[in-house]
Amino acid sequence: MKANIHPKTRLVIFEDAQTKKQFLIESSVNTKDTEVYEKDGKTYPVVRLEVTSETHPFYTGEQTFVAQAGRVDKFNKRLEKAKKE
Numbered sequence: 001m002k003a004n005i006h007p008k009t010r011l012v013i014f015e016d017a018q019t020k021k022q023f024l025i026e027s028s029v030n031t032k033d034t035e036v037y038e039k040d041g042k043t044y045p046v047v048r049l050e051v052t053s054e055t056h057p058f059y060t061g062e063q064t065f066v067a068q069a070g071r072v073d074k075f076n077k078r079l080e081k082a083k084k085e
Contacts, residue, residue, distance in 0.1 A: 013037055013044045016052040023052070 007028035013035055014023045024037055035046040
């Protein structure tokens with residue numbers, strides 16, 4: 001195998017933006033933000049994610065409300081209009 005082709009890894013906190021749940025995982029992702037990990041009190045680089053296994057409907061079994069500037073409402077209006085035509 002070729003030497004020195006794999007990226008350097010380090011422990012990184014991945015934090016769910018909605019629930020603030022933290023996961024400490026070895027990763028090669030680059031980030032400048034740091035935070036104290038709640039379980040061991042040490043400081044690690046942190047990456048904040050919008051969706052993790054804590055909030056994704058596939059893992060939670062719950063459907064979340066989609067509130068993105070009324071996109072669902074717009075779709076429903078177009079659907080009703082198409083049914084009338």
